[in-house]
Every structure is written in structure tokens, then in C-alpha cells.
Amino acid sequence: MLCRTAGYIYWLSRYIERAENVARFVDVNQTLTLGAQGALSPQWAPLVYTTGDEEIFAELYCDGKCEPEHFSEENVLRFLTFDERNPNSILSCLSMARQNARGVRDNLPALTWEEINKFYLMVREAADRPHTLRQPYDFLDEVKRRSHLIGGVTHSTMSRNEGWHFYRIGRMLERADKTSRMLDVKYYVLLPDPSDVGTPLDVVQWSALLESTSALQMYRKRYGRIRPRKVARFLILDREFPRSMGYALLRAEQSMHAITGSPQGVYRNSAEQLLGRLTAELSYTSVDDVIENGMHQFIDGFQNRLNEIGVAVESNFFHVQQERG
Numbered sequence: 001m002l003c004r005t006a007g008y009i010y011w012l013s014r015y016i017e018r019a020e021n022v023a024r025f026v027d028v029n030q031t032l033t034l035g036a037q038g039a040l041s042p043q044w045a046p047l048v049y050t051t052g053d054e055e056i057f058a059e060l061y062c063d064g065k066c067e068p069e070h071f072s073e074e075n076v077l078r079f080l081t082f083d084e085r086n087p088n089s090i091l092s093c094l095s096m097a098r099q100n101a102r103g104v105r106d107n108l109p110a111l112t113w114e115e116i117n118k119f120y121l122m123v124r125e126a127a128d129r130p131h132t133l134r135q136p137y138d139f140l141d142e143v144k145r146r147s148h149l150i151g152g153v154t155h156s157t158m159s160r161n162e163g164w165h166f167y168r169i170g171r172m173l174e175r176a177d178k179t180s181r182m183l184d185v186k187y188y189v190l191l192p193d194p195s196d197v198g199t200p201l202d203v204v205q206w207s208a209l210l211e212s213t214s215a216l217q218m219y220r221k222r223y224g225r226i227r228p229r230k231v232a233r234f235l236i237l238d239r240e241f242p243r244s245m246g247y248a249l250l251r252a253e254q255s256m257h258a259i260t261g262s263p264q265g266v267y268r269n270s271a272e273q274l275l276g277r278l279t280a281e282l283s284y285t286s287v288d289d290v291i292e293n294g295m296h297q298f299i300d301g302f303q304n305r306l307n308e309i310g311v312a313v314e315s316n317f318f319h320v321q322q323e324r325g
Helices: 003-032 045-051 054-061 073-081 090-103 110-127 137-157 162-190 200-212 216-223 228-237 245-260 270-283 287-293 295-317
Strands: none
Touching: 003 045, 003 073, 003 090, 003 110, 003 137, 003 162, 003 200, 003 295, 045 054, 045 073, 045 162, 054 073, 073 090, 090 110, 110 137, 137 162, 162 200, 162 228, 162 245, 162 295, 200 216, 200 228, 216 228, 228 245, 228 287, 245 270, 270 295, 287 295
16 A cells, blocks of 8 residues: 555544544533532633643634633634634544545545545534534534444445554544543543542542543443542553543554554564554553552653654654644
């Protein structure tokens, strides 16, 4: 497969997954405050911080120096959903996914291209409706639904060739990163005081986080009652739940080996080495290790490692510079 083609497929899958997860971020913020009974008001600044886009936000909305009033609901929602100056907004992600998909239409199932095109047009039309930002949740649900639809169509109709494996690597790396960021929203930013750990407010927020990651039903089947350590274990380490960080890394590693042809435990390039090392380390990590060393510190280190893997994938497989976020 041409490097250029592989890069387009990899990035279109990352952009679609990113758009879905931006919708989930906003949903997390809404649902985490439900049931707080006034103890916790909606906070919008953490959404910008956890997406890592605070510099762009400051440049666009604060003249370089942000005050609390700049992080209004309207500003943050617009920034994350429809602001084309933000390369990680939902609209920007879908625009880039569509451009990349157009460049490799012959390598994608026709249904995948059609659904990506429809997805972009839906978001474009929603951006032109003034009431979308006042009541965004139907729109955000539709973003998640269409992302799932593209994933299902592609899974059902795409040959398991190199293109498929690059598609899966992109989507899984993006998912691992964004699941970790959603955990960060809950554990590091939104809990008002360490003394709240274990309180009913804490339990409500963990439940909301599971709901926002579409994990609540599977969690309850596995563990029953909401326990913070078990929720963290489920979303970080579980090897069977598709949205956990551990599952995503395992699947990305499988696809990496399928592309290179090297057996498990052997690596032929730096991307394979870094991904295999992180996957193995996570497999031998316990939730007690994570909590004792600090959840935020663990997540921060995990995201840095994912960034290194992303850079290595670029340098090892794509010689043509791709447009990316």
C-alpha cells in the first residue's frame, strides 16, 4: 500500500473517532453535574484543558489571557463543536475526515465513503441552525450515532488488508487517548475536594462517566455496584470492553503486527516497539498502582507515551506529510 494512502486512511479514522469523543466530552460535563443538587455547577473550562487546546482557545476567545468569564457555556460549546478555526472541533474533524476519505475512495467500501459524506453534511447543516448550541444534546447524540454507524459499516464491509489495519490503528490510538482524557475530567478536575472521594456525589459522578462512555451496562454486568476503583480498572485495564484503554492498545498492537508481519513480542520499527512496550506495561499494571501513583500523573504519562507512538507511526509508515490535528 502506498504511504500516502495508508496515511489518509489512518487519519480519517482518527478524525471520526475524535469527533465522536468531543461529543462525549460535552456529555460528560453535563452528566457529571446531574444529581449534584447544587454542590457542583457546570464547569466548562476543564473541557478545554482536557482536550489540550487551551492555547488555541486563548488565542481565539481571550486575546491571549483567559479569565473565568471567557469560559462561558456558549464560548466553549462553539469552540468544541463548530469553530472551524479550532482544528479539533467536531466540524473541523469531519471536514478533514471527508477530505482524507475523498483521497482514498477506491480503497474504502462505498458505504463508508457515503456515510462519512452524510456525517459531514449533517454537522455542516447543524452548525447553520442557531438553536443547536442552545440545546446541543440531540446533536451530540447524533454525532455519536453516526460515528458508530461508520465503524459498523467499515467493520462489516472492508477487507482485512493493510488499509483496514491502518484504519483500526488510528481509531484505537485515538480512543485510548480520549478515554484517558475523560477519566481525567472526572478524577482531576471536577471533584471539588479530596474529601468528596467515596461520597454519594463521587458515586453519582462515576456512574455518569460510565454512562457517557457507553460503559455503564457492561460495567454493571461485570461488577454490579459502582466502586471507584472498579470503574477505573474497567476503563483503564479491561481487555474485553471496546472502549477501555487496555482493549484499544491490544487491538492497535494486533493490527501493527499484521502490517509488519512480525510475531507478537518482536518488533521491526520504533512504532511497533513503543506500542508493544506500552501495551505490555499496561497489562502488568494494577489499579492500585495507578491510584497510589496518582491518577492524573498516570494519565498524563500515558498520553505522552501515546503521542510518541503517533509520531513513530508517522515516521515509520507515512512519508507524505498528512494534514492532521
